[in-house]
Amino acid sequence: MPDAAAPASPSARTRVNRYRWLAHYDRQTIYAILDAMPVAHVGYVHDGNPIVTPTLQWREGDRVYWHGAAHGRMMKATHDAEVCLTVSILDGLVLARAAYNFNINHRSVMVFGRPEAVTDPAEKTRLLKRFVDGYVPGQWERLRPVTDQEIKATAILSLPLTEASAKLRAGPPEDGDEDYAFPVWAGVLPIRLAVGAPEPDPRNLPDVEMPASLTAFSIG
Amino acid sequence: MPDAAAPASPSARTRVNRYRWLAHYDRQTIYAILDAMPVAHVGYVHDGNPIVTPTLQWREGDRVYWHGAAHGRMMKATHDAEVCLTVSILDGLVLARAAYNFNINHRSVMVFGRPEAVTDPAEKTRLLKRFVDGYVPGQWERLRPVTDQEIKATAILSLPLTEASAKLRAGPPEDGDEDYAFPVWAGVLPIRLAVGAPEPDPRNLPDVEMPASLTAFSIG
Ligand SMILES: Cc1cc2nc3c(=O)[nH]c(=O)nc-3n(C[C@H](O)[C@H](O)[C@H](O)COP(=O)(O)OP(=O)(O)OC[C@H]3O[C@@H](n4cnc5c(N)ncnc54)[C@H](O)[C@@H]3O)c2cc1C
Ligand SMILES: Cc1cc2nc3c(=O)[nH]c(=O)nc-3n(C[C@H](O)[C@H](O)[C@H](O)COP(=O)(O)OP(=O)(O)OC[C@H]3O[C@@H](n4cnc5c(N)ncnc54)[C@H](O)[C@@H]3O)c2cc1C
């Protein structure tokens, strides 16, 4: 695993052209965005056409992982084919003085590469435990134990983070110098993901206890 | 424009296979998801490889629109080439009794097709006004007026909603019958987008007034 603090440089594919001053290529920035937002959009080519599938990702070291049906289209089509996995976090609507300068505060990552399948059942089980415990620490051991058949039905793919870029925008609008004299309100409307109170399943047994860590859950 | 209430049937490409009981193909369901969530992920093929770009979409009638740099890669590469535009909304983490039955409450849409460019400057201006006013009603007229050069630098693409599918999950976990006797807490952790208090630009003129509708802004 590379030094997470080391600045990285872009490949031809990951060099940001538009608003390039928002670009970051270092592992620390990329890791932080992936860790904050499990929802990814995985793009792949199927019969010559692009498909974008929303999927949950999780990171371990310098790789990103996702899971799905072993016999599903997404998992079969993305195995050993080029993919682009994109994670984006919406942080706010930026209202400028000119419509042209409206913007979005955001953090986003694109990862390119050819996914590899995890095939060893013990390693698959370890990774799925990590996936579940990443949401609710310690939950895996409390659950009805996983079966061999369930592990078999589950495919796990992973990508190294060797070809990845991040883009981040924060702060107030940026208008042209002459437009700051224009008499219109400008500013930012902050947006974030909020977690509500846990809703117990009506079919819960009377004496089960809610995992305490659920109330600490945060996302984004 | 087709009757929004009419049930639609899937094409070969949009027929949902996995968890197919979550599928919807009617316009009303698809419109509601697109209208709730402007963030889309557009997938396209560039030099044979997939790219997924986060972009804002807006809907008018039976089409979805997005904008960007006239000379940018995304806008050039998606013009008259196959794309998949995906919108997804995260509604909750579903904690089941078995790890295998963990799930995500969500609403999502995939749209397939070949985008068309809007080229007429008057129509582009009308659509950009609709885009801005969709966030803050009436704001376009308050802003520093748009210039011809700005309209020229802006590309707008659109896709018809003729080949689209939606997938929705809501409600408590679904475990196997025998697992309801397993003594572990199950339930849903609801997640939603929250809008914070508007943050005025420190460079605002002293007497500008915040648009009243900003406090009514909601998303997701
Ligand atoms: C929530 C959100 C909404 C957005 N809305 C819009 C919109 O409405 N219109 C618009 O034009 N753009 C929007 N963007 C920015 C958009 O994602 C692209 O960055 C931009 O369109 C330029 O695309 P391009 O392919 O022309 O970029 P290029 O700069 O040519 O892309 C080259 C490389 O830069 C990297 N890169 C580009 N974009 C990103 C990114 N977002 N995150 C990480 N790496 C990246 C990739 O490695 C890519 O291969 C939005 C971004 C976010 C996160
Ligand atoms: C926030 C979120 C997180 C998710 N996390 C995961 C995950 O971690 N693992 C996982 O396997 N799946 C996940 N899904 C579901 C995922 O998006 C796919 O539906 C699923 O993986 C099946 O993909 P497939 O290509 O095999 O489906 P198929 O059913 O074979 O796809 C056929 C057609 O169905 C339609 N379709 C499929 N999925 C969707 C969708 N989500 N929205 C609208 N139309 C759709 C499309 O038209 C597609 O062309 C998640 C969905 C959301 C919204």
Ligand code: HEM
């Ligand atoms: C945090 C934990 C987990 C979450 C949030 C989660 C979420 C999801 C989601 C959203 C889907 C897609 C359902 C759909 O197509 O609509 C899915 C599919 C699937 N998950 Fe998970 N999952 C989790 C853990 C697991 C574990 C531990 C296993 C295996 C033991 C597993 C096995 C599967 C399989 C096999 C599918 C494909 C089902 C099918 O298409 O038939 N999941 N999961």
Ligand code: HEM
């Ligand atoms: C609600 C209003 C709007 C929002 C939220 C918005 C948001 C965005 C975002 C997020 C980007 C990408 C910036 C980046 O690459 O990091 C962008 C690019 C762009 N927008 Fe907008 N926009 C809005 C309205 C407009 C309008 C009205 C115009 C034209 C008059 C416009 C013209 C452009 C152009 C030309 C680009 C490409 C800039 C470049 O890459 O050089 N936008 N917009």
